[in-house]
Amino acid sequence: MSPSELAAALERARRRTEDLLEPLSDEQLTQQFSPLQSPLVWDLAHIGHFEELWLLRQVGGRSAVSPEYDELYDAFAHARGDRARLPILPPQAARAYVRDVREAVLELLPDLSRENGDPLLSEGFVVGMVVQHELQHTETMAQTLALAGLARRPSVMVGVSGEVTVPSGPFTLGSTVPWAYDNERPAHDVELPQFRIDRTLVTNRDYAGFVDAGGYSDRSVWSVEGWEWRESEHAEGPLFWDPGAQPDAPVEHVSFHEAEAYARWMGKRLPTEVEWEKAAKTVPGELEHMTGAVWQWTSSAFGGYPGFRAFPYAEYSEAFFGDEYRVLRGGSWSTDPLVARPTFRNWDLPQRRQIFSGLRCAGDV
Numbered sequence: 001m002s003p004s005e006l007a008a009a010l011e012r013a014r015r016r017t018e019d020l021l022e023p024l025s026d027e028q029l030t031q032q033f034s035p036l037q038s039p040l041v042w043d044l045a046h047i048g049h050f051e052e053l054w055l056l057r058q059v060g061g062r063s064a065v066s067p068e069y070d071e072l073y074d075a076f077a078h079a080r081g082d083r084a085r086l087p088i089l090p091p092q093a094a095r096a097y098v099r100d101v102r103e104a105v106l107e108l109l110p111d112l113s114r115e116n117g118d119p120l121l122s123e124g125f126v127v128g129m130v131v132q133h134e135l136q137h138t139e140t141m142a143q144t145l146a147l148a149g150l151a152r153r154p155s156v157m158v159g160v161s162g163e164v165t166v167p168s169g170p171f172t173l174g175s176t177v178p179w180a181y182d183n184e185r186p187a188h189d190v191e192l193p194q195f196r197i198d199r200t201l202v203t204n205r206d207y208a209g210f211v212d213a214g215g216y217s218d219r220s221v222w223s224v225e226g227w228e229w230r231e232s233e234h235a236e237g238p239l240f241w242d243p244g245a246q247p248d249a250p251v252e253h254v255s256f257h258e259a260e261a262y263a264r265w266m267g268k269r270l271p272t273e274v275e276w277e278k279a280a281k282t283v284p285g286e287l288e289h290m291t292g293a294v295w296q297w298t299s300s301a302f303g304g305y306p307g308f309r310a311f312p313y314a315e316y317s318e319a320f321f322g323d324e325y326r327v328l329r330g331g332s333w334s335t336d337p338l339v340a341r342p343t344f345r346n347w348d349l350p351q352r353r354q355i356f357s358g359l360r361c362a363g364d365v
């Protein structure tokens with residue numbers, strides 16, 4: 001990729017960050033709105049630190065701007081709820097740091113666009129990783145703003161109904177695009193039996209039907225883990241879901257457990273992530289809001305595809321493989337289209353619902 005193409009991608013991500021943060025006061029940037037989220041100014045400097053780490057240091061061979069940032073802005077070192085108490089950069093210094101890193105990166109672009117056999121540089125991969133990292137953090141920051149009641153949400157409505165049968169047969173799961181993450185690779189053929197999938201997302205009206213019919217007290221529709229979560233003190237009922245929300249809009253802020261219980265109450269189930277991707281790739285014209293509305297919970301645990309190889313670091317995805325995390329597919333109103341490709345795999349804990357998460361039902365034929 002040419003230096004100017006890489007510069008344009010970096011610039012696009014930065015504009016998204018700036019659009020989001022520009023209207024906010026210093027107090028809003030440093031406030032801990034929720035223990036589930038970092039203060040926004042942490043996200044901002046963390047974006048710069050990731051860029052410094054991978055582009056200036058790893059590829060560019062520069063030394064660290066400030067050695068203590070490695071620990072302060074390491075997402076694994078401190079829980080989100082503790083980050084406001086750390087000696088993190090205040091807004092003005094964070095902005096300056098992020099700007100200085102970007103200036104140095106732009107000077108380095110001719111080197112970053114070189115093909116020298118280093119897989120990090122192949123087709124601009126490492127720049128693509130930094131761009132997508134920033135774009136994904138803009139969604140994390142939008143979640144923080146939503147919890148603070150400050151999000152600017154577009155209005156998205158559901159306009160179709162019914163379901164589609166996806167015929168049996170093979171398809172290619174995963175991605176071969178140059179900027180795909182390690183967890184989307186290697187692309188490989190998978191054979192699935194036929195299945196049904198809803199043409200659109202579950203709406204607030206649909207979900208209110210479940211709530212009003214006593215779905216939260218109906219043990220039979222919850223899994224063992226779901227009911228345990230349901231019984232815990234934090235889960236008396238819908239929490240982040242807003243019963244006053246527009247009835248025709250997709251339901252949002254439901255946990256995996258709630259999504260699973262709703263689907264079972266409907267006599268349906270969640271799709272597996274493989275079914276979801278097959279539907280997205282083979283019958284896209286039949287389906288509404290596969291991206292651009294809400295992330296869609298699938299029944300799949302997060303794991304590596306056969307032949308998975310961590311690249312360029314295990315902490316991006318491999319560290320999360322196992323039974324604990326569930327995969328979400330699609331992309332929300334806050335997800336940049338560069339990230340929201342049909343092969344992109346998002347994951348989160350089954351109790352999480354501060355994210356922009358909803359569901360689409362599926363079923364056997």
Ligand SMILES: [Fe+2]
Binds near residue numbers: 046050133137
């Ligand atoms: Fe990050």
